[in-house]
Amino acid sequence: MNACTTPKIAIALAVFNGALWLPEQVNSILVQQDVDVTIFISIDPSVDGSEVLCDMFAKQHDNIIVLPNASKFGGAAKNFFRLIRDVDFSGFDYFAFADQDDVWFEDKLINAVNKIVETKSDGYSSNVLAFWSNGDKKLIEKAQPQREWDYLFEAAGPGCTYVMTVELASEIKQTVIASWLEVNQLGLHDWFSYAYARANGFKWYIDLWPSMLYRQHANNQVGVNAGWQAFLYRLKKISSGWGIKQSALIAKLIGKSDDAFVKSWRGFGRYGFLKLAFNANKCRRKPTERVLFFCAGFSMAMFGNGK
Secondary structure, rough: OOOOOEEEEEEEEEEOOOOOOOOHHHHHHHHOOEEEEEEEEEEEOOOOOHHHHHHHHHHOOOOOOOOOOOOOOHHHHHHHHHHHHOOOOOOOOEEEOOOOEEEEEHHHHHHHHHHHHHHHOOOEEEEEEEEEEOOOOOEEEOOOOOOOOHHOOOOOEEEEEEEEEEEHHHHHHOOOOOOOOHHHHOOOHHHHHHHHHHHHOEEEEEEOOOEEEOOOOOOOOOOOOOOHHHHHHHHHHHHOOOHHHHHHHHHHHOOOOOOOHHHOOOOHHHHHHHOOOOOOOHHOHHHHHHHHHHHHHHHHHHOOOOO
16 A cells, blocks of 8 residues: 555445444444545344345445445354455555444544554554443553463454455455354454464554444443453353363464464463463453453363363
């Protein structure tokens, strides 16, 4: 991209029963400063008029494109993987994810582009400012220093903050197409995207600056993890084996399955869980999350089905 040209950004917006929030979110994308955006919308069959609303957006704006109807996805990740697979973003400079219910600050995208250029990075994510209908707001910090193996066990923050160079996005697209059935076993598209980047020599920047308002409500599929109740919930989920199985699948998809560290735990045995527990400082960015990770690994080794 020439430094004097306006950055062209393809926005992948996944929709499911989002009619209540879509007008505000779409408008916040359309008014982004100093960038040229095109919004590609994929709709999981909805019952609240989301399809009609998105078709109206497309008729009103030449830079909004609604993808053809598809079968039910049953989750945001599968919807986003469909967008990665089906959107032709080869003519763009950057590719970004968007949720249906947030509100972007007007300089969200240009700030991301500037940081990517300044730091010579390929991927970008940021902190967010969570907000509730009662007016409460809370800074959600995700910009702790990256660790050696954090990408195998967590995302780089909310996927709705992600901005990637088209070179990185194109490689992710190739993997999604080549491994479509396995990719759709993943529960988080943003985690996979970050993992692919880190494992394949791409540089990722996590910004301290909160780039958007991150809406919290009862229908959030993945919302803010805050407080001790959330801590215990995540401990239970990790200890159930879901997280580690996702990590093993991601490691396979990004070409790390035969790495010595991954091989030490991918069999889910007692030794492997202990190995993870005692490497917690390399596997999570946030100190409190390292404690959670250690507890989960130790619990699985001692009381789970580890051998």
